[in-house]
Amino acid sequence: MPLPHTPSISADGLSRAGRPRLAFLGTGYLGATYAVCLAELGYDVLGFDPDASKIAHLAAGRVPFHEPGLQDLLRTNLAAGRLRFSTSLDEVAAFGDIHVVCVGTPQRAGAMAADLSQVRSAITNLVPRIRRKALIIGKSTVPVGTTAWIESLVADHADPGLGIEVAWSPEFLREGLAVNDVLRPDRVVFGVRSDWASAMLHAAHQGVFDLAAEESREVPVIVCDFATAELVKVAANAFLATKISFINAMAEVCEASGGDVELLAQAIGHDARIGRQFLGAGIGFGGGCLPKDLRAFQARAQELGVGEALRFLYEVDLINQRSRQRVVRLAATLLGCPDGPTGPDFAGTRIACLGATFKPDSDDVRDSPALSVIRTFAAAGAEVRVYDPRGTDNAREAVPEVAYAQSLADAVARADLLCVLTEWGEFREADPAALARLVRGHRVIDGRGCLDAARWAAAGWDHHTLGRRVKVQQDSARWLVR
Ligand code: UDX
Numbered sequence: 224m225p226l227p228h229t230p231s232i233s234a235d236g237l238s239r240a241g242r243p244r245l246a247f248l249g250t251g252y253l254g255a256t257y258a259v260c261l262a263e264l265g266y267d268v269l270g271f272d273p274d275a276s277k278i279a280h281l282a283a284g285r286v287p288f289h290e291p292g293l294q295d296l297l298r299t300n301l302a303a304g305r306l307r308f309s310t311s312l313d314e315v316a317a318f319g320d321i322h323v324v325c326v327g328t329p330q331r332a333g334a335m336a337a338d339l340s341q342v343r344s345a346i347t348n349l350v351p352r353i354r355r356k357a358l359i360i361g362k363s364t365v366p367v368g369t370t371a372w373i374e375s376l377v378a379d380h381a382d383p384g385l386g387i388e389v390a391w392s393p394e395f396l397r398e399g400l401a402v403n404d405v406l407r408p409d410r411v412v413f414g415v416r417s418d419w420a421s422a423m424l425h426a427a428h429q430g431v432f433d434l435a436a437e438e439s440r441e442v443p444v445i446v447c448d449f450a451t452a453e454l455v456k457v458a459a460n461a462f463l464a465t466k467i468s469f470i471n472a473m474a475e476v477c478e479a480s481g482g483d484v485e486l487l488a489q490a491i492g493h494d495a496r497i498g499r500q501f502l503g504a505g506i507g508f509g510g511g512c513l514p515k516d517l518r519a520f521q522a523r524a525q526e527l528g529v530g531e532a533l534r535f536l537y538e539v540d541l542i543n544q545r546s547r548q549r550v551v552r553l554a555a556t557l558l559g560c561p562d563g564p565t566g567p568d569f570a571g572t573r574i575a576c577l578g579a580t581f582k583p584d585s586d587d588v589r590d591s592p593a594l595s596v597i598r599t600f601a602a603a604g605a606e607v608r609v610y611d612p613r614g615t616d617n618a619r620e621a622v623p624e625v626a627y628a629q630s631l632a633d634a635v636a637r638a639d640l641l642c643v644l645t646e647w648g649e650f651r652e653a654d655p656a657a658l659a660r661l662v663r664g665h666r667v668i669d670g671r672g673c674l675d676a677a678r679w680a681a682a683g684w685d686h687h688t689l690g691r692r693v694k695v696q697q698d699s700a701r702w703l704v705r
Contacts, residue, residue: 246319254325264430399584414452474690484690569605578645593644610634
């Protein structure tokens with residue numbers, strides 16, 4: 224169904240329909256996705272980035288990363304004239320009624336805390352150029368206290384007569400589903416200090432509310448203080464990470480005791496208080512958000528003197544790291560690799576790794592558990608061939624020392640072991656009987672619990688997942704329990 228579009232925007236102030244003009248600062252994954260989707264909802268949008276090549280790509284209708292559905296929406300909205308991109312902050316300052324900060328907040332080198340230098344430079348470079356009252360909305364994931372700090376930056380750098388205000392409205396985008404997550408959020412959060420800021424945020428979300436009304440849905444709105452708004456995002460990510468590590472801890476116990484973590488997850492997931500989502504056992508979480516947010520949250524809690532309250536997140540992180548190692552140990556056991564001085568020695572083995580991205584339907588390899596396992600196999604002497612439907616270019620840049628195949632069949636040819644490390648549909652749907660004819664050893668580790676175990680076993684495969692006891696030779700069993 225086509226989405227409703229607002230009439231064109233008047234030269235100054237808000238449009239006749241009361242829609243503010245939206246400028247997005249930073250056109251990485253977050254900013255580009257928001258800019259395109261808000262234009263689709265009928266807003267007049269300008270995307271800014273200091274990186275001229277990024278802006279040139281977007282302005283030419285090319286999304287520089289893989290996100291299903293985004294490319295088509297980018298082209299439609301560029302053509303409709305609702306969406307433009309620029310490297311000029313003067314243009315941004317003149318255009319925006321609302322400036323949305325979407326810059327990166329990576330983990331600081333050599334520390335757990337977040338690096339806010341991009342936020343600082345976005346604000347201090349933009350606000351001296353603004354000539355009328357405007358709202359600055361933060362969206363990047365940041366430590367609690369950042370909005371108040373931005374307010375002080377604005378006070379130091381802006382014309383005080385303009386009354387520029389600041390607010391915080393976190394995002395909850397999932398890669399691979401980001402378009403839908405912007406258009407149809409399951410909630411929106413407005414961290415504000417004034418009724419004006421709250422009204423502006425409502426206006427900036429009117430397109431989302433209108434679409435929900437058309438589809439007979441409601442979008443819950445939580446209006447709160449700055450600190451709560453900032454905490455909502457990190458608390459949500461910390462909870463999701465904890466849920467994943469919880470089931471991976473259960474997987475370890477299942478392996479030691481003879482239980483089956485998949486059945487366990489099904490059984491506890493039927494309890495509505497627990498729920499089945501995010502109880503997928505396997506090689507654990509990665510990506511640009513969960514791991515770094517978890518660490519930055521702990522660092523901030525320590526600064527606030529409540530480090531103990533989040534000490535369990537350290538354990539969540541450790542369980543996650545261990546999940547990556549467990550798949551390597553399982554592989555060593557299945558291949559009968561001898562124990563070397565720093566771990567198993569994979570020399571002489573050929574391993575096909577299926578998947579490199581941190582999740583399917585994405586080309587993102589940041590902190591990817593799959594890539595970490597691939598790197599470990601290679602460092603331990605295995606001959607590794609990797610196949611990923613979308614992530615090969617990024618993976619090759621990060622881990623150039625392994626071979627990358629053009630197809631699934633090419634990757635598995637003559638392999639002693641297959642490891643499924645990302646749950647791409649192509650791997651779920653692959654024909655195990657056809658693959659069985661290509662390999663040297665009929666062993667598969669399903670590191671994401673995504674294959675049909677019975678179908679693979681029927682095709683002659685020795686099929687293993689994490690979280691089920693493996694029948695191993697006596698001398699290598701210790702790797703599984705160490
Ligand atoms: C996450 C949050 O879900 C999103 O709300 C936030 O805005 C950004 O961070 P994303 O990084 O896209 O989104 O990935 P997500 O779908 O949450 O998955 C994160 C990682 O957890 C992936 O590596 C995934 O494979 C893993 N995962 C997920 C599991 O290992 N088991 C599960 O059951 C679910």
